[in-house]
Amino acid sequence: MTPLSRTQAFHTALADGREIVYFDRAPGVDRGAQDERDLPTARTTAQVRWNPLFGDYVGIASHRQDRTYKPPADLCPLCPSRDGKQTEVPADDYEVVVFENRFPSFSLNSADVVPRVDESPFRSAPGAGRCEVVCFTSDHDRPFSQLSVEHARTVVDAWGDRTTALSVFDSIDYVFCFENRGEEIGVTLGHPHGQIYGYPFVPPRFSTFGEALEHHREHHDRCLQCELLEAECADGSRIVVASDHWVAYVPFAARWPYEVRLAPRRHVPDLPALTDDERDDLAATYLTVLKAFDGLFDTPTPYISGWQQAPVRQYRDAWHLAAEVFTIRRAPGKLKYLAGSESGAGVWVNDVQPEAAAARLRGDA
């Protein structure tokens, strides 16, 4: 585990053996509550299959078809266990808690039950990764954007700690911390939560990014993301917020109607590498970005937020950490769909001028 300078981590297990980790600002909180449920042992048959035509892996997880789907709020599995109701979290309250997903897309124990196939042109392997759920708060109705800066900092510490923890497994090549928020994004549980995927390969978007960073460094002897941060700050038209340690801007070639890239000014590979000051500043700046998204429309903005960290074993020196936050809502009641051009050809067409998006996110327009 990463040494945590201000957050306590308490590790225990759920009734079916899944790991659960509580993260608390306050020292010495008792997190020893036992999971009293009679759960069958978690069984998953996650598989990754290789597509030689497009050079990518696809996760096949047919056990997920029956996962929990939009339960009523009083049956929320992510709330604390209270009043005799037993949820995924045995404690009767928590600040931030992380546990293994009961319906994972990838699972380390797949390695024991899913065979490896290599009969050219068909190649598949166990989906030996890990999927975790991060509950941002015990308050079912408080979105991330409404957390205090101190509470958000605990989430940052949890992300960093889990990144270090998952990087230890041999079969995990990439740790992706992300949040899907809103039914329009397909979220099936309303409780404010995110996810952490430990992928058993480097996702294609991130190998593309890593290649671009290494190529640029080789030819220009500096980091392309550092260069972009400077250029964006000098231009100014796409800056959403700039703090001591962080810059949030709408990319010049944004794919989504409203999209923000949030990067540290310092060249660091991942969340664990951030200093205390950078983490505090991140908590505040990230909240500013999320509030900007929630200020765009009359109803809560659906969004996806994901951390682009260095892969566990590749591109680490060249990598520059960043988060990407974007919404698929292009106007009130209108969504940006990924149709033929995006899903079929991989070409995004954005109907919102990035400079206009930045102005709206800043509150100028």
Add this chain to the structure above:
Amino acid sequence: MTPLSRTQAFHTALADGREIVYFDRAPGVDRGAQDERDLPTARTTAQVRWNPLFGDYVGIASHRQDRTYKPPADLCPLCPSRDGKQTEVPADDYEVVVFENRFPSFSLNSADVVPRVDESPFRSAPGAGRCEVVCFTSDHDRPFSQLSVEHARTVVDAWGDRTTALSVFDSIDYVFCFENRGEEIGVTLGHPHGQIYGYPFVPPRFSTFGEALEHHREHHDRCLQCELLEAECADGSRIVVASDHWVAYVPFAARWPYEVRLAPRRHVPDLPALTDDERDDLAATYLTVLKAFDGLFDTPTPYISGWQQAPVRQYRDAWHLAAEVFTIRRAPGKLKYLAGSESGAGVWVNDVQPEAAAARLRGDA
């Protein structure tokens, strides 16, 4: 134009100068009806911007925000002009008609009005491509799957003809014929129609495919898609339909709950290269595939269908034509959303086993 062996093409112009082309089986149909509307000249400011971090172009088309959005059926702009109502199609009936999109993502005339920017790291260019609408039938309520084989063959000829026509423009590098069907996919017009995008660059999915084909040919001296067709036919478990000239199968590493790859047995680069027999067979086989999709659920299946043709100037010898048809519906009332893993990391997780999907599409299960 490609010589059409059995379909007549009639070229004319709409009131604002946009090109319109009628395709008819019957020879000598009078398609001279004039567009009487008082339309302002089409003005578009399509731009493509380069994202150096991910090595791709994004189309920026802010003029599209106000495009026609789910009009009532009696105001459908894709129906023929009848009873005093003037639509995008001046004729009072048609078999298949193609015209330039009034709200295009890319437009050749952008070259005259959108400047080219090259101030590193910011690079952009006019979106000098072309976007066309293909009306599959004048019957507002007849989906593609319900067309006759002969009528579907006229669509095939129209696709082939427009591919040849758009390939002539210097700034167009790729011709993509596709259909988005269903509100769940974001379709804003209910009339059965598809689109043709002439992109001013090769879309990233297709350069990946082209590289894979060339790499395989170099190292194994044969076509990877030819090899996959043989392997799929030998295995059989993922075959949906196999005809004299075409094979439709669910890919071993399918990304979508129900996904079909439809490829000719013969190694050809694009639709214009197909023989008469291959086109007739394609019309019949493609209808079988669409009917299989529409048989999956009690309500019409939303789907995306797109043709992977050789780029205009690259990978032509190595390329093997294919169509990809897929739905985002994973179960009745449940959609596959592109959330954090797909949109953020580029990793698809599929909840439906490809072999089970093929069995359902064949009607076995």
